[in-house]
Amino acid sequence: MEIISGKELAASLKQKMMAEVATFPQRYGRVPQLTVILIGNDPGSVSYVAGKAKASEEVGIDNKTIRLSDKTTEDELLALIYQLNNDDSVDGILVQLPLPKAINSDKIIAAISREKDVDGFHPLNVAALWQKQPCILPCTPKGIIKMLKSKNIEIAGKNAVVVGRSNIVGLPVSKLLLNENATVTVCHSRTPNLKEVCLRADILVVAIGRPRQITGDMVKEGAVVIDVGVNRDPETGKLCGDCDFASCAEKAAFITPVPGGVGPMTICCLMENTIECFLNKMCDLSC
Numbered sequence: 669m670e671i672i673s674g675k676e677l678a679a680s681l682k683q684k685m686m687a688e689v690a691t692f693p694q695r696y697g698r699v700p701q702l703t704v705i706l707i708g709n710d711p712g713s714v715s716y717v718a719g720k721a722k723a724s725e726e727v728g729i730d731n732k733t734i735r736l737s738d739k740t741t742e743d744e745l746l747a748l749i750y751q752l753n754n755d756d757s758v759d760g761i762l763v764q765l766p767l768p769k770a771i772n773s774d775k776i777i778a779a780i781s782r783e784k785d786v787d788g789f790h791p792l793n794v795a796a797l798w799q800k801q802p803c804i805l806p807c808t809p810k811g812i813i814k815m816l817k818s819k820n821i822e823i824a825g826k827n828a829v830v831v832g833r834s835n836i837v838g839l840p841v842s843k844l845l846l847n848e849n850a851t852v853t854v855c856h857s858r859t860p861n862l863k864e865v866c867l868r869a870d871i872l873v874v875a876i877g878r879p880r881q882i883t884g885d886m887v888k889e890g891a892v893v894i895d896v897g898v899n900r901d902p903e904t905g906k907l908c909g910d911c912d913f914a915s916c917a918e919k920a921a922f923i924t925p926v927p928g929g930v931g932p933m934t935i936c937c938l939m940e941n942t943i944e945c946f947l948n949k950m951c952d953l954s955c
């Protein structure tokens with residue numbers, strides 16, 4: 669069994685990005701700018717936003733975090749987004765999810781300029797993904813494909829099972845796997861015989877948000893297991909995935925750890941997307 673370390677892969681990709689970004693001031697007069705909006709004090713969100721700021725600093729991307737109170741109204745947030753959309757010095761806008769219940773996330777995501785949508789969640793970017801058109805890809809699914817490719821894992825012709833069908837992970841990763849010519853099955857909370865379906869997977873991607881839900885007896889011998897989940901272990905309070913690492917690792921040929929697996933690659937791909945938005949803009953200006 670081999671561990672796919674997202675931490676190591678992300679570190680090497682960030683080195684390359686750092687070298688590339690260092691050339692930007694001379695070529696384009698400035699570095700990319702990422703603005704992150706954080707509403708409220710949810711500890712998970714605060715820590716994710718801090719991770720994004722740290723990665724930006726490492727790569728040389730200018731990062732600004734705007735912190736707003738959880739009393740912020742939808743109109744106030746929309747006004748800020750329109751202002752950032754029109755600010756030429758801003759290349760990427762990210763609104764940290766989840767948002768307070770009083771704010772409609774779909775409306776906020778759709779308000780972000782498609783060209784600055786570094787998360788790849790804008791409806792036009794989603795549509796482009798499903799039509800195989802050029803677009804900003806959502807970070808977590810993009811990172812998962814990079815992890816598979818980094819180990820030269822064959823995707824074409826393989827049975828891929830994705831557990832979870834969210835807009836941010838399950839659905840887009842299933843489409844990316846399909847684009848790579850896997851035969852894809854998407855499971856969810858209403859899937860009967862989940863174990864039976866998982867046992868058919870050559871590549872098993874799990875994104876359900878339930879600690880240790882997938883156990884070794886649900887994994888085919890020699891499968892690749894990608895664990896997207898980030899949970900608190902109810903017993904130890906430590907971070908853990910959606911897969912029971914010890915028992916799944918006994919069956920898997922490759923497995924991602926939690927922490928240190930998909931998470932660092934998500935942030936790495938956010939950096940890539942910010943650079944992509946910046947370069948798209950520079951190209952538009954010079955073309």
Ligand code: NDP
Nearest residue numbers: 808832833834837856857875876877896897898930931934
């Ligand atoms: P959501 O809650 O949006 O979606 C969960 C999905 O899992 C739903 O489709 C749900 O089915 C399905 N599901 C829930 N329970 C079961 C079950 N027992 N059996 C089968 N399917 C089930 O979660 P997200 O996709 O946003 O996130 C999933 C996990 O990944 C979380 O732990 C989150 O923290 C983590 N995450 C990690 C990231 C990273 O970078 N490492 C990035 C994003 C998320 P249904 O649709 O029927 O309700």
